[in-house]
Amino acid sequence: MARAGHMMGRRTRSARAVGALTVVGALALAACGGSDGGSTNADGEPADLECSTEAVADQPWKAAEPREFSLLWTDWADYPITDSWDFFDEIEERTNVRLNLTNIPFSDATEKRSLLISAGDAPQIIPLVYTGEERQFAASGAVVPLSDYVDYMPNFQKYMEEWDLTDMVNDLRQEDGKYYMTPGLQEVSVPVFTLIIRKDVFDEVGAPAPETWEDLQEGLELIKAAYPDSQPLADGFEGQSMINYAAHAFGTVGGWGFGDGAWWDEDAGEFVYAATTDGYKDMVTYFNGLAENGLLDTESFTASNDGGGTVTEKFAAERVFAASGGSWTVQEFSTALEAAGVTDFELVQIAPPGGPAGMVVEPRNFWNGFMLTSDAVNDPNFCDLLGFTDWLYYNPEARELIQWGVEGEHYTKDAEGNYTLEPDITFAGLNLNPSGTIDLKKDLGYANDVFAGSTESRELKESYNVPAFVEYIDDVQSNRTPRDPFPPHPLDEAELEQSSLLGTPLKDTVDTATLEFILGQRDLSEWDSFVSQLEGQGLSNYMDLINGARERAAGNNG
Structure with a gap:
């Protein structure tokens, strides 16, 4: 029988910034070794860390002492977090970290996240970050340059290299040559829609x-x-x-x-x-x-x-x-x-x-990953924070746990790698085992929308999808060619502000005109007039910003 609610009452609740609710979830995580902080030196370069270098990929990872880290949790209306979620308890037993969760609603998660980060009130770990969303926070110094610390993220490094994603990760580098988020890695990438x-x-x-x-x-x-x-x-x-x-x-x-x-x-x-x-x-x-x-x-x-x-x-x-x-x-x-x-x-x-x-x-793509807010490097347990996030996002043990729960309690797996839910477990979202009485996602917290799907091997992706989706993957892989990615063109902080002032009204014009042309509300004979409208909104200056950034990035990489 699944352990739904076997540790109810262990998590506490208190008020937090922006009217958000803070839920303390007991989570235990694997440690990378030492407990010295990761602050920057006087030149703004990363201070030397004394993290253990013994951590290797694909191995369990556990903090030597109990730790507590904070994390931004997005609540989906259909799957509200509850004290009965087995997900938190199981991660605690495997690791040794307590997560202090600041909850924000999905309906305005992006705005709430930006407000918290800008005010300096954000938790240490910021999940659900898609590539490009980190730019404004990187430019302002609000998040950690994770590229400085990947030596302490063995799982990330292994799958980045094994799945041939190194060049794509390097394309995430910002104007200063560093990248500030690590993305969800996908062994195979196909269009979601x-x-x-x-x-x-x-x-x-x-x-x-x-x-x-x-x-x-x-x-x-x-x-x-x-x-x-x-x-x-x-x-x-x-x-x-x-x-x-x-x-x-x-x-x-x-x-x-x-x-x-x-x-x-x-x-x-x-x-x-x-x-x-x-x-x-x-x-x-x-x-x-x-x-x-x-x-x-x-x-x-x-x-x-x-x-x-x-x-x-x-x-x-x-x-x-x-x-x-x-x-x-x-x-x-x-x-x-x-x-x-x-x-x-x-x-x-x-x-x-x-x-x-x-x-x-579309080009081969990443899925959502995470950022660490800048004050995280001053946590005396920063090494453990790196080890935890590396395990949670990139270790196959963690990825299977997040998606399927605990083997022998929530599912079994045969020699061919086929998963079967236990009789009392259902997964209504995928119409799996509808006769079960305990929902893997809603009642236990597994397959949650904050972590599930972020990093996936092809085997894990196929494990919870119907055969028709596996055929779709095969079709795309065999009969379609991903477009080559564009050259990097990271903007600095001042350029980001200027590009937003120019780019936002340009895109508004494009969105409006696109629908008008498609729906016949605007005749296609007016196309040149539409282009002139964009030019009148500062299009040339906007493209000068982007091309200037591209030339600078090419020079830095050359």
Whole structure:
């Protein structure tokens, strides 16, 4: 029987900054050895640490003495943290560290995090950091340059090298040549969002699963003819998801992946603004054509996927037959179709279609990692803090524990590496063992959204996904090419402020115009006027900042 609630009452609660709730969670962690602090010297360089160098990768790690570190915890509304979570107790037993958790809500986590860090009130460990989010904090000196301390992170170093990610990590270096977060490492990287299609309907109308966006349009036209009341293609994420994964095949970036808007023009040897490129115009023109012909559910490009009239409901009503989503969306659509009485269907998560730029998908990518706030180096147990975070984020023992819980209590694993939940354990989010009475995630805290999925071997990633997702991984790995990453162009603190002042209104203009062009609210004949509008908002000065930073970085690396 799982140990749900076997140590209730061990964690205490008290008020904290920004109205956040502090929860003390008992967590024990492995130590890297010594207990001397890691402060910087008078020149701002890292002071010599006397951490033990005996720590090696793939081994258990435990602090010699009880420690306490603070961590920023993001609460998801559907999975509130509770005192019954076995997750905290199990990590404590394996390690020797107590975590003091400052809780912030997911709804405004980014803003709360920034406020805490800027005010100097943030905990030592900042999880859920995606690459690029660390820049402002690195430039202001609010977080630790982790590149100075990777010698004490053997698990991180091993998998960075073993999975051929060293160059990508080096691209995280900021203007001073250091990187300030270590990311979640993925042995295989595939787009999280792509198209989910009703393959049985595509087959029914004589349209194979689309390999290109042109193929998709032909299939949608056949479906529209057979189902005239449908608008067969939908996004459900205000267009941001579909534009993101489509952009690469058109030779540009867009939607969620727009970033700073910089697109590397290999021929010109400089960055240009993505929204002014021919590829961006081609992409917008393509989606505008779908909208004009009734093939695109335009509502799904203007409304988020919640409330009435959602994409899921339209999928169930057989008015949408292809839509954006991830591996979990297949289950959501399947459940909705069955509830609507549709029993004979086949859902497939396909690789993002190719396009004019080739069979190209997003670059190989990281998942979320962590930062350490700058005052962490003054903790007398800084060595243990490094050892703990290295174990928690990169050690295979920790990664399996986070995802599956305790072997023999929550799951068993056979010789082939297949996981089976114990009879009393369920995982409702993945529809695993629905007859179980204790939810692995909601009741016990495993597979939580703060740590799960950050660093994963291919084996671990496949262990909790359905065979169809494994096929999706194979399809992407075999039939798509990740776009090469762009040259680094880190900005210093003053440049970051200036780029924000220029870049934010530029992106607002792009977002507005993109939807207007796609939905036909603005005629494509006005494209040149749109580009002129961007130029009038200081586009040249903005790109000068980015190209200047790129040239400086190239010089530093040369």
